[in-house]
Amino acid sequence: xxxxxxxxxxxxxxxxxxxxxxxxxxxxxxxxxxxxxxxxxxxxxxxxxxxxxxxxxxxxxxxxxxxxxxxxxxxxxxxxxxxxx
Amino acid sequence: xxxxxxxxxxxxxxxxxxxxxxxxxxxxxxxxxxxxxxxxxxxxxxxxxxxxxxxxxxxxxxxxxxxxxxxxxxxxxxxxxxxxxxxxxxxxxxxxxxxxxxxxxxxxxxxxxxxxxxxxxxxxxxxxxxxxxxxxxxxxxxxxxxxxxxxxxxxxxxxxxxxxxxxxxxxxxxxxxxxxxxxxxxxxxxxxxxxxxxxxxxxxxxxxxxxxxxxxxxxxxxxxxxxxxxxxxxxxxxxxxxxxxxxxxxxxxxxxxxxxxxxxxxxxxxxxxxxxxxxxxxxxxxxxxxxxxxxxxxxxxxxxxxxxxxxxxxxxxxxxxxxxxxxxxxxxxxxxxxxxxxxxxxxxxxxxxxxxxxxxxxxxxxxxxxxxxxxxxxxxxxxxxxxxxxxxxxxxxxxxxxxxxxxxxxxxxxxxxxxxxxxxxxxxxxxxxxxxxxxxxxxxxxxxxxxxxxxxxxxxxxxxxxxxxxxxxxxxxxxxxxxxxxxxxxxxxxxxxxxxxxxxxxxxxxxxxxxxxxxxxxxxxxxxxxxxxxxxxxxxxxxxxxxxxxxxxxxxxxxxxxxxxxxxxxxxxxxxxxxxxxxxxxxxxxxxxxxxxxxxxxxxxxxxxxxxxxxxxxxxxxxxxxxxxxxxxxxxxxxxxxxxxxxxxxxxxxxxxxxxxxxxxxxxxxxxxxxxxxxxxxxxxxxx
Numbered sequence: 001x002x003x004x005x006x007x008x009x010x011x012x013x014x015x016x017x018x019x020x021x022x023x024x025x026x027x028x029x030x031x032x033x034x035x036x037x038x039x040x041x042x043x044x045x046x047x048x049x050x051x052x053x054x055x056x057x058x059x060x061x062x063x064x065x066x067x068x069x070x071x072x073x074x075x076x077x078x079x080x081x082x083x084x085x
Numbered sequence: 086x087x088x089x090x091x092x093x094x095x096x097x098x099x100x101x102x103x104x105x106x107x108x109x110x111x112x113x114x115x116x117x118x119x120x121x122x123x124x125x126x127x128x129x130x131x132x133x134x135x136x137x138x139x140x141x142x143x144x145x146x147x148x149x150x151x152x153x154x155x156x157x158x159x160x161x162x163x164x165x166x167x168x169x170x171x172x173x174x175x176x177x178x179x180x181x182x183x184x185x186x187x188x189x190x191x192x193x194x195x196x197x198x199x200x201x202x203x204x205x206x207x208x209x210x211x212x213x214x215x216x217x218x219x220x221x222x223x224x225x226x227x228x229x230x231x232x233x234x235x236x237x238x239x240x241x242x243x244x245x246x247x248x249x250x251x252x253x254x255x256x257x258x259x260x261x262x263x264x265x266x267x268x269x270x271x272x273x274x275x276x277x278x279x280x281x282x283x284x285x286x287x288x289x290x291x292x293x294x295x296x297x298x299x300x301x302x303x304x305x306x307x308x309x310x311x312x313x314x315x316x317x318x319x320x321x322x323x324x325x326x327x328x329x330x331x332x333x334x335x336x337x338x339x340x341x342x343x344x345x346x347x348x349x350x351x352x353x354x355x356x357x358x359x360x361x362x363x364x365x366x367x368x369x370x371x372x373x374x375x376x377x378x379x380x381x382x383x384x385x386x387x388x389x390x391x392x393x394x395x396x397x398x399x400x401x402x403x404x405x406x407x408x409x410x411x412x413x414x415x416x417x418x419x420x421x422x423x424x425x426x427x428x429x430x431x432x433x434x435x436x437x438x439x440x441x442x443x444x445x446x447x448x449x450x451x452x453x454x455x456x457x458x459x460x461x462x463x464x465x466x467x468x469x470x471x472x473x474x475x476x477x478x479x480x481x482x483x484x485x486x487x488x489x490x491x492x493x494x495x496x497x498x499x500x501x502x503x504x505x506x507x508x509x510x511x512x513x514x515x516x517x518x519x520x521x522x523x524x525x526x527x528x529x530x531x532x533x534x535x536x537x538x539x540x541x542x543x544x545x546x547x548x549x550x551x552x553x554x555x556x557x558x559x560x561x562x563x564x565x566x567x568x569x570x571x572x573x574x575x576x577x578x579x580x581x582x583x584x585x586x587x588x589x590x591x592x593x594x595x596x597x598x599x600x601x602x603x604x605x606x607x608x609x610x611x612x613x614x615x616x617x618x619x620x621x622x623x624x625x626x627x628x629x630x631x632x633x634x635x636x637x638x639x640x641x642x643x644x645x646x647x648x649x650x651x652x653x654x655x656x657x658x659x660x661x662x663x664x665x666x667x668x669x670x671x672x673x674x675x676x677x678x679x680x681x682x683x684x685x686x687x688x689x690x691x692x693x694x695x696x697x698x699x700x701x702x703x704x705x706x707x708x709x710x711x712x713x714x715x716x717x718x719x720x721x722x723x724x725x726x727x728x729x730x731x732x733x734x735x736x737x738x739x740x741x742x743x744x745x746x747x748x749x750x751x752x753x754x755x756x757x758x759x760x761x762x763x764x765x766x767x768x769x770x771x772x773x
Contacts, residue, residue, distance in 0.1 A: 017168075018175035020366070021304035030162035063162075070301035071358060076163060078357045079576055080231075081252075081429040083365070083569045085185040085259050085420055085635065 023073060024066050031063045095135065102128025109202060109394075116389045117198075119465045123384060126206050126461045130454045133210035138218065138450040145650065145658040146222050148442040153766040155228045156438050165229070165437045170444040173435065178452040179369050180430045181217070182376065184263055184527075184563045185420025185635075186460040191526035191533075192628060193417045194467040194475065195405040197395040200414045202464055208415070208422030209457030212665035216639060218449030219646040219662060220428045224436035225445060226760045232432045236645050238759040239652065241741045247734045248641050249577070252429065254731055255634040256574045257605075259426075260349070261612030262627040263563045268341045268617055269525035269624070270556055275334035276321035276516050276549075278341070280557045281564070282334070283317035284367065285348075291363035303366055310367045311374075314561075318554050325516055342617045345567070346610040352568030353575050353602040361568050368565040375558040379462050379534060386540035392468035392475065397499060404480035405524065406625045407687035408679065412672035416632030421460025423665065425638025427453065441766075466533030467526075473503030474511065478529040481622030482522040492521055516549035524622035531555035574605040615720045618713065625687065626724055629680055633728060636673045637735045640666060644742045651749050652756040670739065677732040681725045690725035694718045 016022040064072060105125035109117065142148045156167040168176070193201035224230055230238075233252070237245025271277045290313075291306045299305065324330040336344065352360050401409040406417065420426070431449060439445060467475065476496050477485065485492040489505035496503045512520045515535060520528060535551035543551070578601040588594060616623025643666035650659045683689030686696045697718045700706045706714050748754035 014171065014175070016304060017172040018179070019304050019307065019370070021302065023303075024301050026166060026168075027162045030160055030166055034160055034162065067296075067300035070295065072163065073301075074357045074362045077434070078361060078569060078572055080433055081426075081573050082180060082434065083183060083566055084181045084426045084430055085183045085263070085424065085566060085631075 024069050027069055028063060095132070098128050099132050102132060106203075106206075110199060113394065116391060119383050119386075119388050119390060119469070122198075122202060122390075122461055122465055125202075126458055129206050129210060130458070133214070134450060134454060137210065138214065138446050141215065141218060141450075141661060142443065142446045145655055145661050146219065146445075148222070148445065150441045150443050151765055152442060153764045153768075154225055154439050154442060155436065155761075156440060157766060157768065158761075158764055159228065159437075164434070167440045168438040170440065170447050173438055173440075173444070174448045174452050176438070177430065177435050177448050178455050179373060180434070181420075181424075181427050181452060182372065182456050182459060183420060183566050184266065184559060185424060185426075186456050187463045187530055187559065188263075188266055188526040188628075189418040189421055189632075190460045190464040191467040191530045192405050192479070192624070193414050194392055194464060195396060195398050195403040195479070196410055196414055197393050197399070198390055198464060198468040199394040200399075200410050201418055202461065204415055204418055205421050205457055205460040205464065208418075209453055209460075212639075212668070213421075213423035213427070213457065214450040214453040215661060215665060216423060216425075216642050216646065217427045217431045217453045218445060219650075220642050221431040221436055221439075221445045221449035222442070223646060223649050224432040225439055225442060228761050229437040230432065232428045232642060232645065235432065235649075235759075236641060236738075239645060239648050240738065240745060243741060244641075244645075244738050247738045248638075249581075251425075251634070251638050251641060251731065251734060253574065253577050253581075254727070255426065255631070255638055256570050256577070257608045258612060258627065258631045258634050258727075260567055260570045260574070260609035261616065262624075262631045263566055264342070264345050264349070264609065264613045265616040265623050265627055266525040266527050267345060267560050267563050268338050268613070269523055269622070270527040270531070270560060271336070272338045272341055273335055273519065274517055274556075275331040276325040276553050277556045277560070278334045278336055279324040279330070280314075280317045280321045280553055281560045283320075284314055284364065284557070284561055284564070285360070287313045287317070288360055288364040288367060291367065292359040295363060296358045306363065307366045307370045310363065311370050314367065314371065314557065315554075318557055319550060321553055322516060322549065338617045339614075342610075342613050345564075346606060346613065348564070349567050349571045349610070350602055350606045353571040353606065354598055357572070361565075361572065364561075365565050365569065368562040371558050372562045375534075375555070376459055376462070379466065379537065380458070382534075382537040382541045383462055383465055386537050388465065388469040388537060388540070390465065390468040391471050393472070396472070401685070401688070404476060404484045406628060407685065408629070408676075412676040412679070413629065415672045416629055416636055416676050418460065419632050419635040419639075421457055421463070423636070423639050423669070425635050425640070425642055428638065428642035440768075463530060466530055466537060469533050469536060470529060471502070471507075473497075473501040474507065474532070475529055476501060477503055477508050478520050478523045478532065479526065480522070481524050481620070481625070483620040483622065485521075487522070489519075489521060514545070514548050515552035517552075522622070524624045526624075527556065527559045531559065571602070571605050571609070574608075575601045578604050618716070619720075620717075621687070626690070626721075629676065630724060630728060633673055633676050633680065634731055636669050637731050640669050640673060640735050641738060643669065644738060648742055648745060649758070651746055652758045654756070656750065670735075673735070674732060677728050680728050690721040690728070694721035694725075697721070 102125055105121045108121050109125055156165050159165040160167060190201050190205060223235055227235060233245045233248040236248040287310050291310045294306050324334060399410050401407060435448060473496050477492050485495040489508050493503045493505045508520060531552050534555040535548050538551040539548045579597060582601060588597060616627045619626060643662045646662040647659050647666060650662060679688055680690055682691060684692050686693040697714050701711060701714055749756045
């Protein structure tokens, strides 16, 4: 029973990820990670006085709302070849 | 002990694959079961993945998991997003799997099952997968740069421009040919036309839901959309049965072509959230579901292949398209074996999301193996039909005649049993008025799929619904390719146009959007119209043109890959990309030459134009057909010119690349790689 539950949960997570349903949550997670890395880099930078030498991470001040993110993601996806023949 | 077991296991897999391939190649005494094809394909894929892709990963590319990928170094939450390899392989497969691996093998079945099946399996393992994998790797090492950018930096500036023009050309021809496939499948078919038409309001509803009601909730919107589409498929039978509704949705080929051109323009110019994106979600769900259902159905039903291993049309006089196995089998099946278009996806979004370099093997090589398996499934579905039925559906009226009696007589003359009643009964069973003169592959594939599906669920009662489900599935994702392709093509035209007149290049300018959309739609619409008017069905001229351009793009990708391998100091391993490249150059140049200069008017564009011109000059063409014939002459000459320009562009690139290779190998030029600098990963080993 536990195995079935675990498999179902894994399958559900996979379907949400592949379908793009979890894209906004991924974005927020990514934004938090970038912010954390930015803070670490800033701490290192303040100690070594070598600003920006360790990372090329983009940092953004305020995360986009779900609606903004959705529209933004669509614009980016459909301005390049995203589907094959 | 463990390693001995491994050796025994892999030897067994290799022997099973070799045995199945031998049965496919040499068994002639009785019709083969589809299981042989499934075993041959799966065992070959397992061996190729386990050994060949591992060799490429370890020796040729020396993948390095200590190196941070662009997804880690440049993470921005938008384009550069670290993604688990099992999720990314799903994204990548959904992006590369289009109508090509379904339609190409169906058309190539006219040679029999043997040549196409071998090409799909071997071509993918040694060519297509290698191309996708290595281009993905090259793009990862260059911060996710596109094929064009890599060609410009690693080969020559001209190489980048050639890649851009080749992509635009292939896009125009691709969109025309897939639109033609829809026209051929839906003409005079009220059920199919109704179902496809209903997907437009369904997509609009989904678009509004995803934009205003529950932004970005893709799963729930898609599931509701799929349910509505299934309802539309079932409701189509009542539309078909009602005289008034049936006549409203019965469209001729030219009327359908105009409707599709208008749709393409609207989809390209409308906001992307309204129609394009929701249709794409819908199509992706149905595509993956239908492909999985087909694979399960083939394994469950285990159909017998009625088509012989080789047909009489290996001589080049096939009714579906003219030309011998070499080179035409290898350009007819592009996606499924090797497709240049995949290089655009492998150097598009995927390299920006990959977590570790070693994942490129699973995603690049593995996803292409899955696509190859789709091609094998399509070949099985097409060859499970009686050969007479297959040829009756796929042959143009210009060759077999316009009536069922004429078609049956012609096909019997070729040695394949068929009586006229079989075709009318089959048409009735699948809910169509006729299945004759349905060139393009989609209807015969739909009949094959419907037989497999109805053998699994529903039996004969559901045959007509399964047929229209299969037609809807093919048409739906062809329309998605059409609108997404038109939009990307519009951006390319804007980029090129911006060099001529700056306001045209502004992506947000409404007149610019409308004008460049019109240019793009006009370009593929012209070729579509040409195909619809063609008395030989259009597929005979347009599909080879598409195959040639797609394989030429694969040549570009393999030239770039070979150059990069040389610059990396891997000269001893360049045969990995050089061998498929030489093969592709041989088939594309031979096909291009034959399509332009062959004396057979069904193959050579120029000889077809000359025959038509001679008919006008001798007075054999009726006065009312002179204008149409003159247009056909122009179209044939245009097709010849397009083929010549594409071939010439690639030859220029190859000559430039060979010059570069010689200079590097002789030490006259330093091998300068344009890779991004090494940065050690900050993530723990083995984490996903």
